[in-house]
Structures are given as C-alpha cells and as structure tokens.
Amino acid sequence: MMEAVAAAAPVQTGVQAHNTPYLQISGIFKKFGDNVAVDHVDLDIRQHEIFALLGSSGCGKSTLLRMLAGMERPTSGRIVLDGQDITHLAPYDRPINMMFQSYALFPHMSVEQNIAFGLKQDKLPKGEIESRVAEMLDLVQMRKYAHRKPYQLSGGQQQRVALARSLAKRPKLLLLDEPLGALDKKLRQQTQLELVNTLEKVGVTCIMVTHDQEEAMTMATRIGIMSEGQLLQVGTPGEIYDYPNCRFTAEFIGETNLLTGMVSVDEPDHVEIDVPELEGRIWIDHGITGPKGMQVWTSIRPEDVRLDRKPPATPGVNSARGTVVEIAYLGSYSVYHVRLPSGKVIKSMVPSSRWYEAGEEAPTWDETVYVSWRPDLPVVMTR
C-alpha cells in the first residue's frame, strides 16, 4: 500500500525487469498539425495479455492503436514487437491485425471470403486457407453463415466475423478498436465475456480500446488510463480502482468523493491533511511521499463512507456533519448525498441492511447525519 499511495511515482508498467516485454512502446509521440494527439507514451505489454486502453473521447486512443497498426506514422518514438523494430513498417508488413470499430467488412465478399482475404495475401496453399477459414468459422460459431454477405448479418454476427477475420492470420498482436461499440448495451454485456473467452482460447496478445470502463474492467488483465494524449496510469483493474495515482483516474473509474487539502502533519507512520471543505482534517495511518504544506487531493469511494445519526468519537477528524439532500435507492444499497456546511456534497453508499440490523429507520431527506471513514481507506494524490 505504501508504494500505491506514492502518487507522484512514474507510470507503473508492472513488467518484471528480467522478463523483456513482448511489445515495447517507447516515447511515442504524434502531432496532427499543431494538435498533439499522443504525448510521449511508454508502455510495455506482455505476451498473451489482454490490455485495455481506456479514456474519454478524443484522448488519442485510436491514434495510438493506429500507430501500432501502421496506419498512422508516429512523429517520434519507437515500437518494438517480439524483438523486431516495427516503427516504420507498412501496415501490410506488420504481424499485427486490427478489428475496426465499424468492422470494415468487405461488403462485396461473403463471410468466408472476408475471413480468407488475409490468408490469400500470404499466398497460403488453397487447402490450408480452407481449413483455417473453417477453424475460424467454428471459433466464432458462424459456420452456418459462411456464404452470407455482411449486410445479411446482424450487428453481433458482423462483430464475430470481423473478429474471425482479424484472427485468421494468427497475428502476434491483435488490436481491437471499440470492439463492442456498435452493439447495444444488452448484447454488449453478453458479448464481452464471449469475446474474452475467444481471445483466451486463441491466446493472442491483445490491445483493445474502449471508453466504457465497465467493459475494460470486465475484459482486460491490465488497463491503461489515457487523457489528453498521455498515459496516466497502468495497472490491473483492481489496482486502478483501489489506488488511483491521479485525480483523473480516480474520477474516471467509478464514483468517488474528491477532497482538496494541504498536508499539515507528515510523519513516517501517519499523515494529517487539512481540508477546508470538511472544516476538519483527514488522518491517514501511513506515510506518503510529499512534504508538509503540499497541496494534495484525497479520494474516498462512496462505499467507504459510513453514514450515522450519532456524532463520531473524534469530531473534526475523518468525519463531518451534514444534511441529506438526495437519496438514490438502488435495491440492495442506497446512495446518500450529504451536503456539508461548506456546500461540499459527500456521497455515501449504504447497504440497505445497515438500518435494519441497527434497528433504526433509514435517514431521510433534510435529516442531519454524520459521514466518516476509516483512516486506511482514503487515497492521497499529488496531481
């Protein structure tokens, strides 16, 4: 936990030193005119990994992916795949295949011909092509539709054909740009697991782009958070959720309460942060790397915020008094919005059983309540 809270530390790649990464992206930079689309991204990917690039619209995810595919030339930087420098290779010379967001299936070719297209470019023998196409059709369960044209398929079926086509050449690296972006919400959730299963069965190394955090959390072994062309944080879904290293990540992944404050006590075993919005202090039971007087941001997840009618034991520390302004009842839990005297609203996620077990009525609108949290739960960030 110590290093996780070391907020200003460089982007952590999670690759062991002795294990050279399969794909190395170093210092990749891309400008369109004066507009910086990708800003010095360093990233290492291990073999067989499913990596998700996550970020809001226009943050440069697609551009980064297109540079890996060779469809966009980096302004500077280097890409090494499996020991080969591919930075300047043409797309048709790279052992990389991409599944496009709009699928880009060839409309004048049947499902079978679409899947065979890449294999034909390699001038494989006819029998080999046929058996591979059959294998791919089975993989995505599209054998029945082999002779259909793309326009005769549903969105989900088109997605599977696009996947089969991009896997047919057994690429060293598979790129997926918003693989499920064109599907509706319900189909998307079903397809997420199906897609992961297929990718794991094939064992392909994979980078996918999405702006749906749920999709990234469900599918990826690791996630990279991008904003304004920069890669802000890399880690497993759990790491990113529990230990965001910056405000952007904390707010982008899940919901959180973000509090601005100043370090007032900086000891090796604990830290105190003055937070004007709380009219009190946050007391944290471990040290952070950062001097006294530094401005920091503290993230406390709504599920970590406790709601009580009684005042806490230590008023002014890790707690605050406020009034309930909104309650969102979500079945097994409710989210309470509590307005503090400073005007700051703190969200608290309370299990529905909480009041029942305490033998109390649930608090209601305009009631005065106290929010509090354990000293080990807040995450401190310096940017």
Added chain:
Amino acid sequence: MNFKRFARKWLRPGRATVIAVPYFWLLVFFAVPFLIVLKISFAEQDIAIPPFTSLLNYEDGGLLHVTLNLANFQFIFGDELYADTYLSSLRVAFFTTVMCLLIGYPIAYAIARTDPARRNVLLMLVMLPFWTSFLLRVYAWMGLLKPNGIINHLLMSVGLISEPLEMFHNTFSLYLVMVYAYLPFMILPLYAHLVKMDIRLLEAANDLGARPLKAFFAITLPLSKNGIIAGSMMVFIPAVGEFVIPELVGGPDTLMIGKVLWNEFFDNNNWPMAAAVATVMVLLLIVPIGLFHRYETRELEGKNV
C-alpha cells in the same frame, strides 16, 4: 392478408405518386415517341405532308387494310453497308467508352480522394465545359486541329515541324473530340461511387496484408463497379448515335449511323427509312440498357444496408 400487403405496397398515395412520375416521364418521352417512329418505319416514302404513307386504309367494303412495309428493314438487313455502319458506330462508341473509362477513372479517383474543400472546385472544373454550347466546343477543336489551325501554326512557327500534322478529319481527331465531349459523363458517376466508399475498407485490406495496388483491385475496383457501368452507359449510349462530332471532325470514311440517319432524313427526305434506321439502333441499345437495369435493380434490392 395478402391483399393488405398489396394495398400497403401499391396504394399509398405518396408512394404511388413517386412511382408514377418516372413511369409517366418514360411513357411520354420515350414510349410514345418510339411507337411513332416505329409506325413510320413501316410506312412507304410518299410525296405528301408528312412524306410517308399511312399504315391504315379504310376501304369501301368495310375492309380495314393494314399495310406494313418491311422493305426498309429488308434493305437495312440486306445491305452490308448498313451492317458495317452499325458495327462501326458500335466500335467508335465502344473505344470512346474504354478511353473515357481509362482516363476518367484516375481523375474521378483523385477527386474523390482529395480533401472536401478542394473536391468541389475540381468537380466544378469537370463541369465547366457544359457552360459553353457543345457545338461551339466542337468548332473550337476544329480551330485547334485544322491543317492551318492553332496547333499546327504554333508548332511550325517554333520550327518543330515543317509540314502541318495530319490530325484533322481522321480517326485521331474523331476519338479525341469524342473522348473530350463524353469524359464528364464518365467522371461524374464514377466520382459519385468512389466518394462514398469507406476508406476504412482499404485500411482493413492493408492491415490484412494487401499492398495498395492489390487493395485497389480487390476492394476499390469491385466496389466501384456500378459507377463504371453507369458511366459507361452514359458514354456508350449517346456515342452510338453521335452525329455532330463525326460529321464535323471525323474522317470522310467514318461510317456512323447518326450520319446515315441525317442523310436519309434531311437529304433524301426518306422518313420511313430514317425511322427504320433509328428503330434498329434503339433495339441495339436496349440490350445494354436492359442489362444495366437488371443489374441496378439487383443492386438496390441487395446492398441496401
């Protein structure tokens, strides 16, 4: 149930109007005139106004005589000169179409792939010649190509040649002006098809290992097939019956059916013969139009995504 479907499909007033307009157009401006021409083609030349006999004669005994004169058609099919002329017309139209396609495709492709701001300017340039009369443009070519025309004059005054180049009233000048005149009709439909093509398809082809040239032949060309067909029809059909260009810049030996038609009609005042010539020409053209139409229908039914 079936009737309901039928009613929904055909009797909705908006839909019916939309369908009726083109059919009405075809009826008034194609079917009726063609039937009149067809009728005249079965008549005999006569010294009268109009200068042909009537097909129907009512006789005293209550007999209605229908006289169909097949002589014109017999003549056309009997005389090799007509066959040669039709063939020659088709040949000229065919090579004009091929040349327009070879020149027009790269132009249409380039326009479709430039950025949208410049695209409209380029399209305007393609259409610019339409702002001048067609006849005027052909006369301009005559002024350029004549033995004592601008080009020869220029080349001789520079000293590149000592004698005028033979480039007027021959096959060269015929094809040059034909291609010049019909090129826009090839470029515009090609452009319309190429510009709506999804560039991502080419990226996908590249990504799957196809080099640009291969991707062009595997993706772009097949997907612009309908543009090629439409453009070719737009050039081929009017080129078969072209009269002005072969008359003004073609060689004396250029046999074109349009020229024969003109001669029969204006010089010989033989309307029935001219009508028969035109009828055979229309029938010759209906075959490719029919093929195109079938293709287009299939296209609309199929790829309407």
